[in-house]
Amino acid sequence: xxxxxxxxxxxxxxxxxxxxxxxxxxxxxxxxxxxxxxxxxxxxxxxxxxxxxxxxxxxxxxxxxxxxxxxxxxxxxxxxxxxxxxxxxxxxxxxxxxxxxxxxxxxxxxxxxxxxxxxxxxxxxxxxxxxxxxxx
Numbered sequence: 001x002x003x004x005x006x007x008x009x010x011x012x013x014x015x016x017x018x019x020x021x022x023x024x025x026x027x028x029x030x031x032x033x034x035x036x037x038x039x040x041x042x043x044x045x046x047x048x049x050x051x052x053x054x055x056x057x058x059x060x061x062x063x064x065x066x067x068x069x070x071x072x073x074x075x076x077x078x079x080x081x082x083x084x085x086x087x088x089x090x091x092x093x094x095x096x097x098x099x100x101x102x103x104x105x106x107x108x109x110x111x112x113x114x115x116x117x118x119x120x121x122x123x124x125x126x127x128x129x130x131x132x133x134x135x136x
Contacts, residue, residue, distance in 0.1 A: 004109065006121045017114050020089045021045045022105035031099030033132055038068070038075050043104045046073035046081060050128040053077075055119065060084040060108070064122055073130070083107045083122065085115035 002016035021033040024044030037044035048070030055062055063084035068076035075081075086108040087093070088101025101108075107130070109115045122128065 004107070004118075006117065015117065017109055017117070018089060018091060018094065018100060020086070020100050020103045020106075020108040023102040024105065026102055029099070029102065036072065036130075036132070037105075038072055038079075040075060040079055045103075045105050045107070045130060046076055046079075047131050048073040048129070050076060050081075050130065052083070052122040052124055052126045052128065054124055058082070058084065060086050061111075062119065064118070066107075066128065069127075079105060081105050081107075083109070083118055083128075085109055085111040087111065 002018050004017045004019035006015045022043050022045040024037055024042040025033045025035055033045065035044065036047040038046045046068060048068060050066040050073060051069055053065035053067055055064055063082045065082055066076050068074045084106055086101070086103065089108040090110040093100050109118055
């Protein structure tokens with residue numbers, strides 16, 4: 001299910017996208033996030049509020065640096081937890097394998113229009129909140 005939502009409070013609209021979680025949050029690769037971690041080397045996604053920083057070009061092309069604003073994600077910048085595009089986050093992966101691939105803790109989205117929407121919406125200084133709703 002799409003788990004990344006861009007809410008436009010002024011327009012009252014929401015756009016939803018597929019997003020991956022970290023290998024350490026889903027060690028059995030069953031497709032579900034089981035826990036969060038802020039520990040370096042955990043390869044897990046961290047819970048909490050993030051602030052978007054600048055864009056940069058990295059392993060997956062243009063990416064967005066993220067800073068953790070909570071004790072549960074305070075190591076985000078040092079762990080290089082970012083938002084980037086990745087082929088393992090594309091809908092085709094879901095169709096072929098029944099689940100997306102996993103990141104090293106980053107928020108990865110499908111390349112192309114999906115990630116371009118993130119770049120447009122998440123210019124520096126925007127807030128992202130990551131948590132688990134408890135539906136699994």
